[in-house]
Amino acid sequence: MSPNLLDVENVNKIFARGGIISRSVNHAVNNVSFSLAADKPEVFTIIGESGSGKTTLAGMILNSAAPTSGRILFRGKDLHDVRSRRDRLEFMSHVQAVFQNPFDAFNPLKRVDRYLFSAAQTFTECRTTDKVEERVDDSLRKVGLSLAEIQGRYPHEMSGGQLQRVAIARALVPNPSLIVADEPVSMIDASLRMTVINLFKKLRDELGVSIIYITHDLATAYYISDRLIIMQEGRVVEGGDARTVLAAPQHPYSIKLREAVLSVEGAWRDEPITEAMPAVAS
Numbered sequence: 596m597s598p599n600l601l602d603v604e605n606v607n608k609i610f611a612r613g614g615i616i617s618r619s620v621n622h623a624v625n626n627v628s629f630s631l632a633a634d635k636p637e638v639f640t641i642i643g644e645s646g647s648g649k650t651t652l653a654g655m656i657l658n659s660a661a662p663t664s665g666r667i668l669f670r671g672k673d674l675h676d677v678r679s680r681r682d683r684l685e686f687m688s689h690v691q692a693v694f695q696n697p698f699d700a701f702n703p704l705k706r707v708d709r710y711l712f713s714a715a716q717t718f719t720e721c722r723t724t725d726k727v728e729e730r731v732d733d734s735l736r737k738v739g740l741s742l743a744e745i746q747g748r749y750p751h752e753m754s755g756g757q758l759q760r761v762a763i764a765r766a767l768v769p770n771p772s773l774i775v776a777d778e779p780v781s782m783i784d785a786s787l788r789m790t791v792i793n794l795f796k797k798l799r800d801e802l803g804v805s806i807i808y809i810t811h812d813l814a815t816a817y818y819i820s821d822r823l824i825i826m827q828e829g830r831v832v833e834g835g836d837a838r839t840v841l842a843a844p845q846h847p848y849s850i851k852l853r854e855a856v857l858s859v860e861g862a863w864r865d866e867p868i869t870e871a872m873p874a875v876a877s
């Protein structure tokens with residue numbers, strides 16, 4: 596049997612606080628487990644209020660921090676063993692990240708196309724200028740942009756929504772199988788949020804990319820998720836198929852979640868999202 600895309604097994608992260616006299620520990624991630632299948636791309640949402648451990652968990656999935664205990668496997672390989680530069684580059688070509696604030700992700704003094712060229716040179720076999728540009732243009736077209744549109748532009752010359760789409764295009768350059776998106780729309784103008792959210796759906800459906808979507812936004816979580824886990828104080832308090840969880844919420848936090856979803860659903864029904872989405876090229 597082929598391994599899962601991702602296995603998070605009994606993962607804990609404990610931060611120590613204070614000095615020798617007043618030492619305390621913060622159990623930021625507490626015994627979290629879930630898996631993503633290799634053959635079924637999905638949007639898997641990690642939802643929870645501020646401080647519930649979402650970003651800490653994301654950091655461990657991205658292998659930028661190690662669990663205190665438990666393990667994380669990507670395609671059957673323990674991330675603990677992904678150490679050499681070669682292994683890390685290989686891992687990063689399969690697992691990419693999109694962060695909250697696109698303006699933080701790009702140096703204001705650096706042209707945005709440079710980031711995409713650099714990703715193509717680092718993570719792909721493209722070596723000639725033509726091949727690199729072709730690869731970058733291909734990735735940009737998957738998010739409804741093109742190299743001609745963004746070439747030579749600096750971050751401040753783009754809207755937050757456009758820049759986040761460039762960040763997603765950069766993540767797509769290596770053809771990853773998993774994107775970890777940590778609050779990817781919370782800093783984007785509300786009118787552009789659904790463009791990015793719909794884009795994740797298209798990446799799942801048309802490119803077979805699985806998305807771990809991290810958020811505290813109940814409405815977009817409901818709209819986009821196939822499965823979700825709800826975190827509170829580091830623990831998973833409820834999880835499973837998104838509609839099932841929301842149809843019969845058990846935990847007080849999930850009940851709050853459901854109430855919020857119902858109120859925004861009503862609003863959406865009255866005022867559907869009309870922003871046109873670009874087709875995603877395969």
Ligand SMILES: Nc1ncnc2c1ncn2[C@@H]1O[C@H](COP(=O)(O)OP(=O)(O)OP(=O)(O)O)[C@@H](O)[C@H]1O
Nearest residue numbers: 610621623643644645646647648649650651652811
């Ligand atoms: N490097 C660190 N050192 C010490 N404590 C940390 C560190 N990183 C996170 N924490 C603590 O771990 C807990 C979980 O934080 P985390 O950022 O993962 O939560 P979150 O759910 O992502 O919150 P938010 O939605 O506000 O980003 C918090 O109590 C936080 O203060």
